[in-house]
Amino acid sequence: xxxxxxxxxxxxxxxxxxxxxxxxxxxxxxxxxxxxxxxxxxxxxxxxxxxxxxxxxxxxxxxxxxxxxxxxxxxxxxxxxxxxxxxxxxxxxxxxxxxxxxxxxxxxxxxxxxxxxxxxxxxxxxxxxxxxxxxxxxxxxxxxxxxxxxxxxxxxxxxxxxxxxxxxxxxxxxxxxxxxxxxxxxxxxxxxxxxxxxxxxxxxxxxxxxxxxxxxxxxxxxxxxxxxxxxxxxxxxxxxxxxxxxxxxxxxxxxxxxxxxxxxxxxxxxxxxxxxxxxxxxxxxxxxxxxxxxxxxxxxxxxxxxxxxxxxxxxxxxxxxxxxxxxxxxxxxxxxxxxxxxxxxxxxxxxxxxxxxxxxxxxxxxxxxxxxxxxxxxxxxx
Numbered sequence: 001x002x003x004x005x006x007x008x009x010x011x012x013x014x015x016x017x018x019x020x021x022x023x024x025x026x027x028x029x030x031x032x033x034x035x036x037x038x039x040x041x042x043x044x045x046x047x048x049x050x051x052x053x054x055x056x057x058x059x060x061x062x063x064x065x066x067x068x069x070x071x072x073x074x075x076x077x078x079x080x081x082x083x084x085x086x087x088x089x090x091x092x093x094x095x096x097x098x099x100x101x102x103x104x105x106x107x108x109x110x111x112x113x114x115x116x117x118x119x120x121x122x123x124x125x126x127x128x129x130x131x132x133x134x135x136x137x138x139x140x141x142x143x144x145x146x147x148x149x150x151x152x153x154x155x156x157x158x159x160x161x162x163x164x165x166x167x168x169x170x171x172x173x174x175x176x177x178x179x180x181x182x183x184x185x186x187x188x189x190x191x192x193x194x195x196x197x198x199x200x201x202x203x204x205x206x207x208x209x210x211x212x213x214x215x216x217x218x219x220x221x222x223x224x225x226x227x228x229x230x231x232x233x234x235x236x237x238x239x240x241x242x243x244x245x246x247x248x249x250x251x252x253x254x255x256x257x258x259x260x261x262x263x264x265x266x267x268x269x270x271x272x273x274x275x276x277x278x279x280x281x282x283x284x285x286x287x288x289x290x291x292x293x294x295x296x297x298x299x300x301x302x303x304x305x306x307x308x309x310x311x312x313x314x315x316x317x318x319x320x321x322x323x324x325x326x327x328x329x330x331x332x333x334x335x336x337x338x339x340x341x342x343x344x345x346x347x348x349x350x351x352x353x354x355x356x357x358x359x360x361x362x363x364x365x366x367x368x369x370x371x372x373x374x375x376x377x378x379x380x381x382x
Contacts, residue, residue, distance in 0.1 A: 047149065049152060050149050050157075050160065054145060057140075060107075060131075068089070070099075071084050071087055073368075073372055074089065079097060080097075093375070094233075094234070095133070095232060096232060100372070100375050102375050107130055108123050108126025108129075108130065111182060112179045140226065143222045144194065159255065163193055163246075164194065167250065168190035170189070170246030171192065173306070175236040175242065176308075177238065177305075177313060177315045178323070181338065185234055192223075195219060197251040200249075201251055230326065233327060233333045245301070250298060252291060256286065340382055342373065342380075343356060349365070351364040
């Protein structure tokens with residue numbers, strides 16, 4: 001008697017996810033799944049606004065050096081003379097390898113006499129694109145690229161673009177409260193706006209981030225480097241404060257909260273380059289009260305700054321020591337906003353500048369434009 005084999009079919013255990021999160025069944029099942037702050041090697045195609053801003057600032061700086069034309073206007077008394085028209089003012093005049101003070105004025109930098117007395121409100125919008133020198137340009141733009149590209153790929157170009165521009169203008173208007181009669185640029189205000197946005201993103205989504213200590217380490221490093229840079233001439237530290245405050249408030253207004261779908265028990269880091277978890281975003285206005293309050297505070301801030309400008313308020317009168325937050329005096333440069341006066345004398349093609357009320361003077365074997373006379377006078381008399 002032959003017995004036939006008995007086939008026994010055992011149910012295979014269904015694979016269960018290692019970790020799951022209950023979600024509302026009413027939410028559509030299919031949505032775009034993207035890693036949070038994913039690697040810049042896999043940037044979204046629509047992450048372009050920060051790159052555009054950086055490109056524009058490089059173009060503006062090149063245009064500034066073209067107009068500065070140290071080779072001609074300073075009669076070849078320049079740093080890196082091999083660059084010709086694009087060579088820099090000597091280090092004793094601009095430690096950061098950049099243009100002269102008169103060129104910054106011409107390009108739209110902030111200055112008390114030009115902004116308030118000459119009603120140059122347009123300078124609020126031009127000073128945010130100017131840099132005082134090559135070192136300022138490089139440090140500022142590297143910081144903007146690192147922070148801005150991560151924020152843009154996560155929250156989109158529209159939100160980050162709006163925050164960048166509004167933070168820059170806010171910083172410029174705060175800088176106007178502490179102006180002196182010397183040129184100053186406010187391009188770092190936009191960077192500090194991005195830093196403020198980064199901080200608000202960390203606060204709003206605190207529970208989903210890992211490696212927060214690393215994120216704060218990067219945050220403080222960029223913050224400290226650029227604040228120290230702001231203690232040098234022509235760079236305004238008060239614009240950094242205003243830009244940071246503007247970006248922090250706008251982050252609560254415009255950023256959204258991630259809607260997690262699937263993720264492992266290890267949380268995604270803010271600057272995680274090898275993110276292997278997928279989750280979706282619910283781009284809707286959560287936390288409406290926080291958004292409304294933040295928007296109201298930001299609106300009041302802008303309104304107050306506008307009224308302060310229209311009434312010509314200068315905080316240096318109430319806080320004389322505040323100037324040391326913007327510039328630290330040194331033997332290498334001067335922080336004085338007082339315009340020096342010089343007596344000029346031309347004799348046999350030679351120009352002699354003598355400081356008014358002082359025995360300091362300098363003889364030039366050539367004539368200078370009035371703008372350069374003012375630059376040189378402030379240099380030798382201060």
